Amino acid sequence: MAKEFKRTYKFAAYTSTFLTFFLTLVVGVFFYFSEIEMYWFLVLFSIVCFSFSFFFIQYRVEKFIYRRVKKIYDDVRLLDASTFDKKQITTDMATLTREVERFAETKKIEIETLKGRENYRKEFMGNVSHELKTPLFTVQGYILTLLDGALEDKAVRKKYLQRANKGVERLIYIVKDLDMITKLEVGDLNLNKERFNIIELIQGVFDLLEMKAAKKNITLTFDKEYSKRVIVEADRDRIQQVLTNLIVNSLKYGKKDGTTEISIEDLIKNKVIVRVTDNGEGIPKDKIPRLFERFFRVDQSGSRKEGGSGLGLSIVKHILEAHGEKIYLESQLGVGSEFSFTLEKAK
Structure with a gap:
């Protein structure tokens, strides 16, 4: 099946046809009043005029859109200019609109993903802080109690040191698990x-x-x-x-x-x-x-x-x-x- 005539070419073709018809009509009227019969000249003139108008209009309009759209991309830095070439920009505004919509949708998904990761990071940091501060405050409380005078009582000293040790063990347990899960997530844990x-x-x-x-x-x-x-x-x-x-x-x-x-x-x-x-x-x-x-x-x-x-x-x-x-x-x-x-x- 033959490819559909591009809208960019339709635009140039319609404009060229109008200019050709108008100029041919003007030349025809001129020769009519001059009483000179040059029908073959008019036909040749029409073909040359149409061809020149078509390619000139197509080139100028594409150049016009390319420069302005590229400037927009460069100004807002939405796309990498190195990947932007003339083949991507034509007078086909429907194609351009689809490309921009696709790009906008991609960026929207990326932004939503980043927001999700940011929320996850905040929640994770809050959880780590919550999990660590409980045993830390427990250990600190027992040590401060001992420093405030309970150190002299052997029974209290032993009991508080044992409890502080449990708090330290819990901290070690959490840190070990965090280390393991980090290795697992980055694929740094070798399986035997x-x-x-x-x-x-x-x-x-x-x-x-x-x-x-x-x-x-x-x-x-x-x-x-x-x-x-x-x-x-x-x-x-x-x-x-x-x-x-x-x-x-x-x-x-x-x-x-x-x-x-x-x-x-x-x-x-x-x-x-x-x-x-x-x-x-x-x-x-x-x-x-x-x-x-x-x-x-x-x-x-x-x-x-x-x-x-x-x-x-x-x-x-x-x-x-x-x-x-x-x-x-x-x-x-x-x-x-x-x-x-x-x-x-x-x-």
Whole structure:
């Protein structure tokens, strides 16, 4: 299909036709009154006049628009002048309008993205400040109390130093998690992938958290007895951290005398899915989209009593993404939650 005649050419063609018709008419009237028959001259004159008018008008108008539009771009610095050439500017105002609208829409999206990042940065800085100042003020309070005279009392001194030490440990915990999540986000954390039995790893995490679960009489269990090994290929230490964070999270929000259950299922040929299910408090629907954000807490007061840095789930998400895997969440308020993630089977 032939290309549609450009509007820029239509403009030049219509203008040239008008000028040609007018000038030919003038010349024709001149020869009519001069009684000179020069029809072939008039035809040739029309063709030459039209051709010259068309190219001259097209060139002049394009040059006119190009210089002025380029000046606008240069003045407001919206576009890089080095990428701006004559081929991009014609008398086709519809094309020019579309280009400007497209550019404006792109810039609008960029501005909205920057605003979102700025809001996220402000919120993150506020969260970091809030998380750090609590243990800092606690440590400072105990030290000042000791300096004000309690240092001489051995019993008080030991108790306050122990409490101050707990505050320092919490600070170290937060800083370590921040360091890890930063490395994960910039891709600076090297994964040491190996083959291992995921059943054995989960049982090891159960053993580590047995005492913590006993405080609320929560049972840590598999959904069934796994007689065969399930061999996966991943960074063993990082996956242990994922499982530890998910199970600790289930213990924090789990009901007394409840259960935290883990199941492993074949997902596709080369994948397994690990599910961590509890019958705890559950998570409100409006909180689920933000659950994996840094420092986000469903229950501000309750979670702080339990401790933690507020970075656990965010770290879990980044570790799994570093493995090229996904994490999923299903939760119902008052019923419980299920976190699940995929892993690659060992070949």
